[in-house]
Amino acid sequence: MAAHIGMGDPGGARGLHTAPCRQSARDAADRGYLPLTTDAARPVSVIVLRDRIFGAVLPETIKAACIRMARAENVELFGIDLDQGADGEWMFGYATPTPNLPISTSK
Numbered sequence: 001m002a003a004h005i006g007m008g009d010p011g012g013a014r015g016l017h018t019a020p021c022r023q024s025a026r027d028a029a030d031r032g033y034l035p036l037t038t039d040a041a042r043p044v045s046v047i048v049l050r051d052r053i054f055g056a057v058l059p060e061t062i063k064a065a066c067i068r069m070a071r072a073e074n075v076e077l078f079g080i081d082l083d084q085g086a087d088g089e090w091m092f093g094y095a096t097p098t099p100n101l102p103i104s105t106s107k
Contacts, residue, residue, distance in 0.1 A: 005069070009056035010064050015068075016065045016082070016090065016091070016092040017089060017090065017091050017092065023081075043081055043082070043083050043093060044056040044058075044081070044082050044083075044084065045079060045080070045081050045099070045100060046058065046066060046079070046082065047077070047078070047099045047101070048066050048067055048070040048077070048078040048079075049077050049078075050075065050076050051067050051070075051071075053067070056082075058082070058090070059090070062090045066082075068076075069095065073095075073097065075097050076105050077097065077099065078095065078096070078097060078099065079095065079096045079097075079099020080092070080093075080094070080095045080099075081094040085105065
């Protein structure tokens with residue numbers, strides 16, 4: 001079962017799902033910097049800039065969750081990596097206040 005990250009929704013229905021993640025003091029420190037992606041997922045990157053989404057076409061509920069995450073972090077610019085599983089479910093992979101800006105919206 002997927003976990004949920006906050007987004008102000010206790011049930012997670014309006015948030016982003018995330019894969020289970022565990023890390024202990026016995027794990028290598030750099031393990032905490034790896035994205036929560038899976039090999040079977042189709043990753044996409046988006047940039048949130050002042051409540052606007054750039055980089056990928058997303059369902060409205062996922063766009064809203066990305067915007068809420070950027071607001072919660074109190075930043076105007078925020079990068080988020082998402083995975084879309086074979087079942088169509090969107091999963092949180094990674095977030096950063098220093099995103100990769102060359103993301104293009106052209107096909």
